[in-house]
Amino acid sequence: MKTKTGVQRSKLEATFRYLLLSFVAITALIPAYIMFAGSFKTQGEFLKSPFGLPLSPNAAGYRAAWTDNFPNWLANSFLIVTGAVIVTEVLAALAAWGFARFPFKGRETILGIMVSLMVVPPVVLLIPLFQLGVELTLISTLRLVILIYVGLMLPFSIYMLTNFFKSIPESILESASIDGASSFKTFKSIVLPLSGAPLATLAVVNLLWAWNELLLALVFLQSNDKKTLMVGITGFQSRYSLDIPTVMAGMSIATLPLVIAYLFGQRFFIAGLTAGSTKGE
């Protein structure tokens, strides 16, 4: 009797769980569906049945979006993200090794302060950096934006890699230093080859952030041919307010690289996003 009620209860619970998860999954997926489906519809079709499948799919929206400035914006986004992610990776790896390997006074405090910088609102940094950019005539150059992105991504990157480098067993490193390897050589030939997964994780997390960043790109990239995709599509909406399929096509183009990266690198996404919270317990 007792086991029976237990079984019934767990069945009920399972049903409830699947209902809940299905509801959550549908809620999570439906906007993306509306976007992709809508990008192949006509304006009238979109307004009448936003949830329906595109009955006579047409790519007019994509053509319109693509002949706008899209290729240009896409290229800018790629350049900025690639540049910023690579530079961050190198600087963060060097610094993290410094923190992880060499004990010095105040190490924890310095690292702690650096890590806390993660939460400084970018809008606080905006005004002085913009004025400096104007003085140095660096507004609407990709260089300045890359530098700022690197600065903003470094704190988390250093923190994550320090945690990882700390976890490399001392014995592996000691054998190298007995062999007379310099610390740079140890770093290059032992530490880096071991760090493939965390470096990939970090690259994915930073890529996600830099690709999606709007505020700084909006302020620092003002000429139309230097805009990133996110800045471009923000203005896109108001320009094509009477042509929603084109807007949705533009949004789909902006999303696609990320969704592909997500599907292939989900493991790294998850590892990277949990790295900040569960380490060191």
Add this chain to the structure above:
Amino acid sequence: MKLTRVKSEAVGVVSRQRPARSSREAFLWIAPAALVILFIFGYSVVTVLIQSFRYDGDWVGFENFSIVITDPIFLTALKHNGQLLLAVPVLITLAFIIAIALFETRRGMRFYRSAVFLPYVLPIPVVAVVFGQIYQLNGALNIFLKSVGLDFLAKDWLGDPAIALGTMSSVIIWKEVGFGVILMLAHIISLPNETYEAARIDGAGFWRTHFSITRPAILNTIVFYGVIEAITMVSWVFNYVYVMSNGLGGPGNATMVSELYIYRSAFQNKAPELAAAAAVFLFIATLVLMIAFFRIQRRSIAGTFNK
């Protein structure tokens, strides 16, 4: 346990013998990154502080601050950031429920997990534009509500000042909840099996087990997530608001937030000094959250070094 302690003491001895060399080397490794960080953060924060006390190159004391703090629009913006904070407990509760549901589920878990997490990956500008369409007066949500006979629920979600901010926070919740789910799920999975054994023997039910065992066991992750989301609500909502209100914070000032106020003061109203003063206020607010964050992180950093 004992072994690791002996080992870390041994490391300590070595480092005491050659501290000078060790810190000089550390400095070389850290310097390039430190220079960039000092420039981006150090230079900016100091400059914005100085600027908030000046006008047209002259020292004006606290004048900028008193102008900003008596500006009803800035006060409205601050109030809205405060109201957005109310979404944090909602986020925590939802994320926790979804995380334990995922944890208990075997079949289809990977699919559900990918689906739940997808919104967090999508670009905010894209999310904001798509939801902007969904929430139109003749948009997808109202079409859906009318088709299931809930006409009375159909509203002008973004056009009605009374509910526009609530609509905005629903989008933020939609996007941010996946992050919490992933954080909590990762922690729950890493809990040792024995955690649940006692409860199973007691025959404790699903909800009781998770409320009284899982919740305290992952408390630090919950707190971490809460702090991160609080920071988001105070200082990272610009993207949502800017895109969904076409850069205006409207209707009226119904979705004005402090970041947008600073942005508009600096770049639309050409009053960088006032923007700087408002930025200092925002920075102080974030500083409070930052101290909370620092304490949590420091504990875990210390933990890392003592391992």
